[in-house]
Amino acid sequence: MSVSDSGDFYRISKLPQYVFAITNEMKARLRAAGEDVVDFGMGNPDGPTPKPIVSKLIEAVRNPRNHRYSVSKGIPNLRIEIARRYERNYGVTLDPDNEVIATIGAKDALAHLMFAVLGPGDVVATPDPAYPIHQWGVIMAEGHACLLPMPTPAEFLNRLKDLFATSARKPKMILVNFPHNPTTQCVDLEFFKEIIQLARQHGTMVLHDFAYADLGFDGYKPPSILQVEGAKEHAVEIFSMTKSYNMAGWRVGFCLGNPRMIAALARIKSYLDYGIFQPIQIAAIIGLRDCEEETKKICEIYEKRRNVLVDSLKKAGWPIEKPQGSMFLWAPIPEPFREMGSLNFAKLMLEKALVGVAPGIGFGPSGDGHVRFAFIENHHRTRQAAASIKRFLKAGPPR
Numbered sequence: 001m002s003v004s005d006s007g008d009f010y011r012i013s014k015l016p017q018y019v020f021a022i023t024n025e026m027k028a029r030l031r032a033a034g035e036d037v038v039d040f041g042m043g044n045p046d047g048p049t050p051k052p053i054v055s056k057l058i059e060a061v062r063n064p065r066n067h068r069y070s071v072s073k074g075i076p077n078l079r080i081e082i083a084r085r086y087e088r089n090y091g092v093t094l095d096p097d098n099e100v101i102a103t104i105g106a107k108d109a110l111a112h113l114m115f116a117v118l119g120p121g122d123v124v125a126t127p128d129p130a131y132p133i134h135q136w137g138v139i140m141a142e143g144h145a146c147l148l149p150m151p152t153p154a155e156f157l158n159r160l161k162d163l164f165a166t167s168a169r170k171p172k173m174i175l176v177n178f179p180h181n182p183t184t185q186c187v188d189l190e191f192f193k194e195i196i197q198l199a200r201q202h203g204t205m206v207l208h209d210f211a212y213a214d215l216g217f218d219g220y221k222p223p224s225i226l227q228v229e230g231a232k233e234h235a236v237e238i239f240s241m242t243k244s245y246n247m248a249g250w251r252v253g254f255c256l257g258n259p260r261m262i263a264a265l266a267r268i269k270s271y272l273d274y275g276i277f278q279p280i281q282i283a284a285i286i287g288l289r290d291c292e293e294e295t296k297k298i299c300e301i302y303e304k305r306r307n308v309l310v311d312s313l314k315k316a317g318w319p320i321e322k323p324q325g326s327m328f329l330w331a332p333i334p335e336p337f338r339e340m341g342s343l344n345f346a347k348l349m350l351e352k353a354l355v356g357v358a359p360g361i362g363f364g365p366s367g368d369g370h371v372r373f374a375f376i377e378n379h380h381r382t383r384q385a386a387a388s389i390k391r392f393l394k395a396g397p398p399r
Contacts, residue, residue, distance in 0.1 A: 014139050018132075019362035023346050027356050038385035039356040040309075040373040043181070043327055047246040047301065049287075050294040056286040060279035070275040073266045074102025074254075078281045081288040082239070082254050088292075090224040098259045099232065101266050104276055105251035106211055106240040107133055109265070112272065113236070113255060114141035116264040117205065122172040125163060127156050129360060129367030131181045134209070138175075146171065149366045153178070153187045157194055164202055174199065177209035179222055179325030182363045182372040186216070186324045189223040196225070199234035205261060206235035212326045214244040214295045217303045220324045226257055236261045243327060244295045245287050252276060252284045302327050305375040305382065312386030317393050329373040331357075337397050342368050353392035355385045 020041065027037050048054075060066050073079070079096040086092040094100055103109035110133055118124070120142040126134050128147035138145040146163065150156035164170055174195060178187045192208075199206045208225040216222045225235050236257035241247040255265055275281070287294075309329055310322050320331050332338075337345050342359035349371075350356050358374070360367030377385065 011140055015136060019343060019359055022343065023350060023356060023359065026347060026350050030350070030354065035354055037350070037354050037356055038377055038381050038388070040375075040377060040385070041356040041358045042376070043243075043374045044376060045243060045246045045248050045298075045327075046376050047298060049246050049250070050291045052290055053245065053247070053283045053287040057279050057283035060282040063279075066278040066282065068278070070278040070281065072269040072273050072275045074100075074275060075278065075281050078102050078285050078288075081285045082256070085288050085292075086224070086226065086256065090227050092224060092226045094226075094256055095259070099257060099262055101255050101262050101269070102276060102281065103238075103253040103255055103265075103269070104273065105242065106209065106238050106253040108251070108269075109238045109253050109255040110134070110207070110209060111137045111140070112268055113207065113261065113265045114138055114143065116268040117261055118143040118172065121169075123167075123169050124173045124175050125160055125171040126175040127177070127180065127183075128365060129182055129363035129370075130175075131177060131209070132362065134175055134177065135364060143172070144169075147364055147366075150180075150183065150185070153180075153185055153191055157191065160195075160198065164198060170202055171204055173205040173207060175207045175209070176225075177211070179212040179215060179323075181211065181326060182328055182358070182360065182367065182370070183330045184323035184326045184328050186220060186222065189227055192223060192225045192228050192231070196228045196231050196234060200230065204234065205258070206231075208235060208237045210237050210239050212243055213239055215299055215302055215327055216325045217299075217306060217322070218324060222325055232257050232259075234258060241284060241287060244298065245291060246298060247284075247287070250280055250284070252280060302375045305377070305379070308379045308382050309373060309375065309386075312383050313389065316386045316390035318389065327375045329375070330360075331371050331373060333360075333369055333371060334393060336393075338369060340397065342371055346371055348398070349389070349392055352395070353385070353388040355388055355392075 079100040083094040083096045114137045118141045122143045123146050124138045124143050125146045127150035135145045148159040240253040333345050342361045346359040358372040360370035
């Protein structure tokens with residue numbers, strides 16, 4: 001029997017078709033046919049990386065000493081610099097040697113941490129909907145993803161408390177992400193205090209995905225879970241330079257907090273990689289040290305794009321509340337189209353209005369009544385898309 005005849009591979013068979021691949025293929029076909037698609041589908045920052053970071057990369061890459069293997073946990077000065085940033089921004093003290101690890105982006109941190117700390121059948125409680133790796137990273141690691149619907153953070157917290165009170169299999173980990181992708185919901189420090197209290201009460205690990213740490217609007221500053229007293233006894237937090245510094249393709253992330261979980265991640269990564277290319281790490285140090293003002297400018301750009309998108313959609317007949325954080329708009333599907341579900345709605349809008357969005361079903365069962373817009377188009381393109389959407393909504397669903 002050949003490999004091609006032997007059926008699905010064990011772990012691959014657990015993964016469903018990536019929903020977003022369906023709309024991505026449609027976009028590619030339309031563009032190949034010469035159509036001008038305005039694409040809000042992927043949260044892929046379109047702005048340039050700050051110049052000091054790029055300049056330092058060019059300088060560092062010219063030094064042959066930096067072309068060799070690095071270390072999987074990140075060079076010491078990079079770990080020192082992210083610890084300093086947490087001290088400045090959150091008043092959180094971190095030991096760079098035992099409570100910090102640099103990772104090849106946030107996904108690397110999250111997926112490999114799951115492999116490091118979960119055993120077969122271990123329960124991980126996470127909101128539904130959620131960023132796909134939050135669910136499927138657990139499943140790939142042989143854990144059990146317990147999806148708790150999250151119409152609001154308060155209701156998620158109540159469901160979580162009920163789960164601990166009633167389930168025979170208590171969660172081994174709580175996985176949360178605020179500002180939340182895809183729903184954009186935000187929390188205050190009191191929410192995290194309750195999460196840590198639950199973890200303390202039940203001996204549970206906590207993972208907070210803090211990808212949108214610097215994208216808070218209208219004066220809102222997203223809190224770090226590590227600001228909670230005693231949080232490091234139970235929690236780690238993942239921070240990424242992707243959104244804060246426009247460094248998506250650079251793949252620089254960090255896992256911070258509980259020393260035991262950090263050590264487990266470091267150990268498994270020591271078998272898997274030699275870390276980030278060293279010139280990128282050196283350039284990232286400059287970003288963390290010298291480019292704090294740039295993160296504020298990047299946030300302002302997203303806030304302005306949010307305003308233009310929400311205002312334009314309102315004029316198009318699709319009123320949506322402005323999110324307080326993240327780089328997304330979580331939009332309920334307009335009533336006349338709701339029965340068709342998010343995937344068919346996204347496909348129809350792509351076909352008729354030439355506007356791409358992410359179908360909510362791709363983020364979990366509770367997401368199917370929504371689509372997600374990312375703030376990745378300029379003001380002119382956003383208004384162009386809203387004009388097309390207005391005509392699309394006026395025409396109504398196909399009969």
